[in-house]
Amino acid sequence: MSMFGGGFGGPGSGPGGAPMGGVGGAGPKGQSGSGIPFSGIPAELMAGVERLEANEPTHPVPRETFTQRPRGERPLSMFSMAFAHRSVFVWAVLLVVLETLLLQAGPYLVQVGIDHGMVPGDRKVLLLAASGFVVSVIAGWLATSARIRQTGRLAADATRNLRIRVFGHLQRLSMDYYTEEKAGVIMTRMSSDIEALQQLFQEGLAQFAVQGLTMLLVTVVLFSYDVELAAITLLLVVPLLLATSIWFRRASDVGYGRQRDTIAAMFSDLSESLQGARVVTAHNRQDRNVVNHRAFTGRYRDANDFTGHIAAIYGPGTSVIGMAGMAALLFIGGRMVLRNELSLGELTAFVLYLNAFFAPVQQLVQLYTNYQQGRAAVTKLRELLAVQPTVLEHPEPVDLPAVRGEIKFKGVFFGYQESRPVLKNVNLHIAPGETVACVGPTGAGKSTLAKLVTRLHDPDRGQILIDGVDLRLVSLSSLRRQIGVVPQEPFMFVGSLRDNLAFAKPEATDDEIWAAVDAVGLRELVERHELGLDAPLHERGQSVSSGQRQLLALARAFLAQPRIVVLDEATSNLDLRSELRVEQALDRLLEGRSALLIAHRLSTAMRADRIIVVDESGILETGSHTELLAAQGRYADMFATWSAHT
Template sequence: MSTVTGTSGEDRSDYTRAESREIRRRSLRLLGSLVTPLRLQLVLAAIVLVISTALRVAGPALVGWGIANALPAVRAEADWMPTILVVIIFLITAVGGAALIGWYAVVAARLTQAVMLDLRKRIFLHTQRLSLEFHESYTSGRIISRQTSDLDTIRELLDGGLNELVSGLLYGGFTLVALLLLDWQSGLILAAMGIPLYFLMRWFYLRSQVVYRESRVISAKVIVKFVESMTGIRAVKAFRKEPANDREFGGLSSDYRDVNMRSIRLFGTFEPGMMALASVSLALVVFWGGFRVTSGALELGFLLSAVLYVRNFFAPMQEVAFFLNSYQSATAALEKVSGVLEESPTVPDPAKPVDLWEARGHLRFEDVTFGYSDDRTILPDFALDIPAGQTIALVGTTGAGKSTLAKLIARFYDPTRGRLTLDGVDLRQLHPKDLRRAIVMVTQEAYLFSGTVADNIALGKPDATLDEIQAAARAVGAHAFIERLPDGYATDVNKRGGRVSAGQRQLISFARAFLADPAVLILDEATASLDIPSERQIQEALGTLLADRTAIIIAHRLSTVAIADRVLVMEHGRIIEDDTPAALIAGTGKFAQLHSAWRESLV
């Protein structure tokens, strides 16, 4: 960053251009990887398109030849054979061209759908593999935008825009060649008019490039604002954010309208310019051709063919312009999608994983230093040994590093320095399947997926029987309320668990953890959303849940801490107290003060 900050405006411009080139190369690499497996279908589509275009271009030449040669034969010799022959050939080229265009449309559609299927799966699979750090910094609205509006824009390009470009350029090129062969003088006039046409299209391309990129950015902001407002609708209503949201969304919508109006004004200039060039070209060809017809240097029929070719040349150029419209938008979308796919997991899977078939749960922090991407150190030179089967309670003020410690144990993040081991194996070397089986984290959110209650409990053990699922629910005290649901364990919890209360969702998440049977269980504020009766119910179940496994409990409610074998009081990423709950309560340290304040709050 320092090298960029101190550079001149020209150097900064070069840096930006270099960055833009790299983004384009990245997008082209992605596009190449998508179409390479389909190259045989691409060759087939190209052959079909070339033949169909050649057949379509032959029409005006046949009309001109028929007028110049076939009709005079009828008048002079009453010979209808040339006319019939021309009509038959014309029909064959017309029908054949139409049939091949239809075939090409099917082949192109299959190609588009194959590319979109591959790309859609890549985005989903890759974003799932990315580490928690990415998802905590990249909003859900932006991810949804990549998977929806950006992919739709790319599909529109492949489905229609690219077809318009290829067929338009081919048709225009074939038309110019045919006109040069038929009447080289009219062909030269058309070629000369191609020069201002080139400058007009280049102007449109450069101007629209900026507009459409801005359009994609603002479109994404509109989606993000809408998704975040609807996702957090409870907070919006609780804090009366509706008026502020209305103003912000209205402003974004106005910006989106303005950028769309600028693109419309671009077309409002480009299309009349295109029509003017077409009219001037046609007038010149008719004028010069008419002069030659009167002098006998050109047949009237071939002049008609030249007029048809000139009109046909400019018609696909309009399609090329529409492609530029789609291309600008799709290029910006492809850049954003390729940017996501270029992201690498900050917590990568090991190259040579170590198997740990049966974990005991012995955790050890060895001189661990950790800080997030903002370079702020959270855990400085942290050392801790947690024997297998021990229940640890982490206590401390907000920002002390408790949740960070839990995320490191769950390997959502890796230490910046030092190492964290499970039964002597560095977590960075442990096989992912063994890691996920050995360590389970239950958070305050208690997320439930759409599906039945049984499906959600069996999340960590998909092959579990109904008896095993019910046993897990009984162990944590969830069986009774589940049985009272409309369909019991077969009740669909609806999106985000909308059919059950926050406390019931938490109980289901406890049952899920119990069924997974991990060696290490992390409870990160897992009882925060429970009411007092539910918490007492959980307290009774925690004895069963935590038995014979290592447990790390993060809780502000000190009633939960009481069941721990050992309490660690954290402050600024360091352990300042470490002892049994009873010993710390009897002392005069930080935990004793917290416990005293908690008891007073109960009174």
């Protein structure tokens, strides 16, 4: 069977399965910047491409840099996101104020046109008022256009930096977080929640400010026209508006929080179903999965129905209150005009301004909906950013020098749950250059030993030392740079074979990569594909078999040339022929290096210098294969059972 099994090509591929490249990304040997083959741009399209590139905007490199230890950043809030881009934020605020002032110039000019132009018959004043109205409209349009550009830039910059901050935080979190949290929920934080914030920053907050300032400005203008009339009119409507707004705020807080939770659950179920598509199909589970997903979407729909219901009450309710206020104004103001206590132009301006006071209320209903969605998103993102990694780098870590490979477990206790310890008082010494295999029943803690050596977890009690240095004191990068890991379920990323093999050593040369390929006996399989090392892999390596993924993971470890090797059941998915080939390659890899082998197959364990047997109570036996057989203990029983079945 070909290593690539007809699976290469896939989405984003050109004719014949060759991946399509991007503009301007071609490098040496026809490679794109991402390492994926690129066939070049057709000559007839080059002129258009050059025009596009000439007009392509430049984007500054984000200031955020990754650190293993969380930085003392202020808690996430809308203000902190906006104020991080002070200049753009200040310009946006100034343009919002200017836009609001220009939008409210119209009613005043109408009043001037009526009282000083139409009533006395002064055409010059009427013409000036009309011209001023036109100028204010054009100026308002220009101010709005400039404000939209500024708020769009603010939204793009703020959410870009937020995405990087959240992604960096996710890279920093420890393995226990990913064990407990669902992938779909995490994806919702990075997609739906940040998109809700982007929409809010792009237009929602600016409109919120414009409408709020409009109401404030109109209130001041109304009182400048007539204090009594303004007081009577506003006292009739403001208390009712305030009471309904408070009710809406409390109800929507609950509703939009429920929305964020239900959409996260829906995406989580979707993610799980997609990742388990093969199992779903094999067990004919499609119909039940549809029913199950319908329940998640139903809960999301119910949350939307709830928020829509309260908005349907609040919106029309504020309209009724506004119309009642307008009717009261016409009645009271009309009587004042008849008594010559108020001019016709002033009453007209008063009506227009009062209408401008109520118009934002209708806008604020929708804007507040967007605000609540953004506010709920900020709450969820703040909770995520508040999660602290359980494996923390020391405040002043030391770089681990080139190690000899001595590993010590001293009184180690560990459990994924406090009430259920996995390892109890483990004491183990691995000498430099020694290969130790760990065997035992499932759940005895074999893989946990491997995770502790690579510091994916820290022991609850006790110490783990390499060359006499406690792992808690060294920088994570200097530790993991010297440890090669082949997990039980190797993971391949979307990209070329070259990218995946050089994952732990991006600067590796082609000769080094081919040497690693040869070490695991993959050259023949790689060369079957016309693109060789540039052949693309599909998501999670779906285009290759599980055994071939294991071989690629071994080659990746070979290429990194680590001082310590941790193999977690690295031959469990291989057939006998592949297993023999890998074991021969392991002999070359492990020569002169310390190694911890987690083995289910005793054929792998037998090759080790020493074997330890573990169960729920700890390390039961230790010794070479011959010594343990002579001891007639647990290992001898395991070997007898294994021999009988093989």
